[in-house]
Every structure is written in structure tokens, then in C-alpha cells.
Amino acid sequence: MMNRTVERYQQYVCTSFVASLEPVVVERAQGATIYDADGKAYIDCFAGIAVTNAGHCHPKVAAAAKAQIDKLVHAGTYVYYVPPAAELAERLAHVTPGRLQKTFFANSGAEGIETALRMAKAYTGRSEFIALTHSFHGRTIGTLSVTGNMLRKKRGGPYLPGVAFAPAPYVYRNPFNTDDPDLVAERCAEMIEWAIKYQTSGNVAAFIAEPVLGEGGIIVPPARYFRLVKDVLDQYGILFIADEVQSGFGRTGKLFAIEHYGIEPDIMVMAKGIADGFPLSACIARAEIADAFQPGEHLSTFGGNPVSCAAALANLEVMLEEDLPGQAGRKGEIVLAQLRELAAEHELIGDVRGLGLMIGVELVTDRGTKTPAAKQATAIRAYCREHGVLIGVGGQEGNVLRLQPPLVINEAELERALAVLDEAFHTVQAQA
Structure with a gap:
């Protein structure tokens, strides 16, 4: 199914307005998890561009x-x-x-x-x-x-x-x-x-x-x-x-x-x-x-x-x-604190900012000049995807990692996502 869906996209779906699609054929999703056509599970930290706030396929x-x-x-x-x-x-x-x-x-x-x-x-x-x-x-x-x-x-x-x-x-x-x-x-x-x-x-x-x-x-x-x-x-x-x-x-x-x-x-x-x-x-x-x-x-x-x-x-x-706004606020504070700890370790991180679970991590090649690190942002997104975590990239220069998961995401999923992100920084910086 995966190859056939990709082929159909290439032949029949207009996608020239995006540089490339994420190589994930989404078969189904529940809560904060997306499953591809091969059954691989991904922690969704982008929520369809901040859409499925109550989680994928909420029963109610x-x-x-x-x-x-x-x-x-x-x-x-x-x-x-x-x-x-x-x-x-x-x-x-x-x-x-x-x-x-x-x-x-x-x-x-x-x-x-x-x-x-x-x-x-x-x-x-x-x-x-x-x-x-x-x-x-x-x-x-x-x-x-x-x-x-x-x-x-x-x-x-x-x-x-x-x-x-x-x-x-x-x-x-x-x-x-x-x-x-x-x-x-x-x-x-x-x-x-x-x-x-x-x-x-x-x-x-x-x-x-x-x-x-x-x-x-x-x-x-x-x-x-x-x-x-x-x-x-x-x-x-x-x-x-x-x-x-x-x-x-x-x-x-x-x-x-x-x-x-x-x-x-x-x-x-x-x-x-x-x-x-x-x-x-x-x-x-x-x-x-x-x-x-x-x-x-x-x-x-x-x-x-x-x-x-x-x-x-x-x-x-x-x-x-379910007090999802309150959940977003509490979870967001935890994530922001952990990301700021990562910023102390990784020079690639220029700024960490956000409210609730609307979080941006701006990447730069030099903290003094604040030169945007767009290539590194793309590489980190790819590493995260390959290791089961979906994030977004945005910003005027394409150098901001976007973390906007469903608000129902649990602490274990967030911890796993941040661990993968940490691994991504180590890997991408080592390759620079």
C-alpha cells in the first residue's frame, strides 16, 4: 500500500508547492500516535499542523x-x-x-x-x-x-x-x-x-x-x-x-x-x-x-x-x-524546562520559546550572529521521523523546530520525544 499510495501522489496529487512530503503513509491514528501502512508507530508532535488538539479520533x-x-x-x-x-x-x-x-x-x-x-x-x-x-x-x-x-x-x-x-x-x-x-x-x-x-x-x-x-x-x-x-x-x-x-x-x-x-x-x-x-x-x-x-x-x-x-x-x-487547556499549560511548562536544559548543552539551539504546547526551538549555526540553521532543522526533523517522532519545521528562515502535539499526549510520550530530539541534536552536530 505504501508504494502504491506514493505513486498515486506523484502522478495525480498536486504537491509541487511543498519541497517534499514526509515519507510516511498514514494508515490510522489514535490519541497522540500515528501508524503508517507498515504498522510502524510514531509519536505525533505536530498534530496535523496543530489541528487534532483533543487527539486523533477522540471517541466522543x-x-x-x-x-x-x-x-x-x-x-x-x-x-x-x-x-x-x-x-x-x-x-x-x-x-x-x-x-x-x-x-x-x-x-x-x-x-x-x-x-x-x-x-x-x-x-x-x-x-x-x-x-x-x-x-x-x-x-x-x-x-x-x-x-x-x-x-x-x-x-x-x-x-x-x-x-x-x-x-x-x-x-x-x-x-x-x-x-x-x-x-x-x-x-x-x-x-x-x-x-x-x-x-x-x-x-x-x-x-x-x-x-x-x-x-x-x-x-x-x-x-x-x-x-x-x-x-x-x-x-x-x-x-x-x-x-x-x-x-x-x-x-x-x-x-x-x-x-x-x-x-x-x-x-x-x-x-x-x-x-x-x-x-x-x-x-x-x-x-x-x-x-x-x-x-x-x-x-x-x-x-x-x-x-x-x-x-x-x-x-x-x-x-x-478533560481540562485540555490546563493539561497543555502544565505539560508545556515541563517541555519548555527540558528544552532549555538541552539548550545549555547544544550550541545549535539559539532560542526556546512557547506557550502551552505551542513550542518553537530556533536553531542557529552561531549564537553570536544568530545565523539561521535551516539545513540542520531539516536534518533533525528527518532524524526524529526515522526514530518514531513527528515534528514540524517553520519560521521565516525554515530554522525553527515546531512542537505542537495533541494536548492529550502523555508524559511518557513526551519524555520519549524529547529523548529522540536530544539524540538528533547530538547526531546532527557531530555530522557538521
Whole structure:
């Protein structure tokens, strides 16, 4: 089966947009374990790009989806009243921060972000946006227009006008020549106002940011950053769009990462972990913002699919019943502490950062110059895979190891994964 699946991919599946696929043919998965077509087990520390937060094939989520399939698969959530969509929207209004109340459902994070951008324009009557360098918000023209990552944007332009960029609050690499988190927060917040004044026409609808920047390299903003930014936004009457596509649903130790910062967004977008693997996204906003759309201005054929909504409802129950955010927070602290011990031993590690089980390990060939070690990151990922552990690689320079396992991963699995990672560092550094 393995060779035949690979052959079919090569002949019939478009994959030219990735350098290479991981040579693993996934046959099945359970919890934090993936099994390939030959029966080999892998500890999954990437969770389908931070999607299966409640674990692969969680029994409660799977049962809810199966039960819904027997009742209704599709009718059109924006044509008829569909109970699972209504129930999920109500639950999201109760668990999301502040006054967020009305939800638009779609299928992917990019669609959710597109909705947020259009919603902000409709409500404010303005047309411009402020975004961050190193950010990633999706792969449509609109979402790439507010993405600050060159590698994701090349050969796709020209992009939409009316987008200004400010420096990401990236403490390890920032343009202010400081490693003081408070100073980075202050300078980066000041640059939001600078962007408004000198890169826009004063017609800014919203500022969009990930509470933890995922594809940019698991960049965790300093504690004060979003509060300082919100003060600037309020001064100019600019909305705040929180992109929780990757950081939401327990990943960072809170149900939503923005809760770490004590800030209430005006619009928030969720996807990935929302339904534990079923395709769904949600853009939630204050009622008056959501109601700014007029008939005919927006729609999604499959948005709010009953099966995906049923899975999302069960997934949210699992999150709360099993305290998966709390589990992520506790496990993340242990992993971060052990990774920092590894950093003391391995010169290849330039920085260790993260919140909960959203963790990045930035690799450099020289700690003084911080030269990115992309080849070594690729080699370490390969070593880990060969020894039964799946991790991700990201960052602007492709030099950040990404550890984002299902939140149900147990301590023994984490210990094994870290042991393999340690072995990988020893092996790759010895080969340098």
C-alpha cells in the first residue's frame, strides 16, 4: 500500500508547492500516535499542523460526527436553520472572550480571515489594515495581502493595496537591538502608530495579529504588547482582529491565546483545533459588527456543515471536561524546562520559546550572529521521523523546530520525544 499510495501522489496529487512530503503513509491514528501502512508507530508532535488538539479520533468527537451523519450531512446553513450550527454558535458566544457573540462559519482558516477583513470593512466603512511582519493568515489573495512572510507570498502578487506592516514583537530577532521584552513590546507598539501615521491614508479598519505567531516561528509576544497596542488602536478607533486559527482551542494553556494578554478582540477567527480534524472555521464578532453585512455580501456553501459542527460541539465538551487547556499549560511548562536544559548543552539551539504546547526551538549555526540553521532543522526533523517522532519545521528562515502535539499526549510520550530530539541534536552536530 505504501508504494502504491506514493505513486498515486506523484502522478495525480498536486504537491509541487511543498519541497517534499514526509515519507510516511498514514494508515490510522489514535490519541497522540500515528501508524503508517507498515504498522510502524510514531509519536505525533505536530498534530496535523496543530489541528487534532483533543487527539486523533477522540471517541466522543467521532461518535458525535457519526450520529450526525445518520441524521443530516448537508442542507445549507445559510439557506435553512440547522440546529448543530445554531448550538455551536451559542456555545462559542459563551466561551470566547468579552462581548464576542455572532459567528459566521466557513471551512478553513483562510476563509475565516477573509470574513473578518470584509466584516471590519463593512462595519467601519474604512478600507485599510495594519498587520505584522512574520505573520501568516492564509493563502488566498486577501489573506496573503495581510501576511508578512515573504516566503509565503512570492510569485503570488500583486497583492491588495491598503495594507501597512509593523515589526512583529519578536524578542529574539528585532530591529531595535535589544533583548529586553518590555522594550521590544514598547517599541513594537509604537511602530503600530508609526505605521498608521506614515504608511496609511488614515482610513484603517482593523489591526490583525496572531496572539502567538505560528508559521513565523512560534513567536510569543511579550506580556505587555497587546495591551500597549490596544491603547493605540482605541485612540484611532481601529478594530482588533485576533487570528486564533492556530493558537486557539487549548493549544497555549488557555482556551484562546489572547486570554494570556487580558485583551478583548473585536473580531476573532478560529479553525484548525475547532473540530479536532473536521473542516470548519468560525469568525466571531460583537453583534453590531457581525450585523454590518448586508444581504448578498457574503456566503459559504459548506460553512456550518452539520457534521463538522456536531464534531466541534463534542470537541468543546472534551476540552472543558478533560481540562485540555490546563493539561497543555502544565505539560508545556515541563517541555519548555527540558528544552532549555538541552539548550545549555547544544550550541545549535539559539532560542526556546512557547506557550502551552505551542513550542518553537530556533536553531542557529552561531549564537553570536544568530545565523539561521535551516539545513540542520531539516536534518533533525528527518532524524526524529526515522526514530518514531513527528515534528514540524517553520519560521521565516525554515530554522525553527515546531512542537505542537495533541494536548492529550502523555508524559511518557513526551519524555520519549524529547529523548529522540536530544539524540538528533547530538547526531546532527557531530555530522557538521
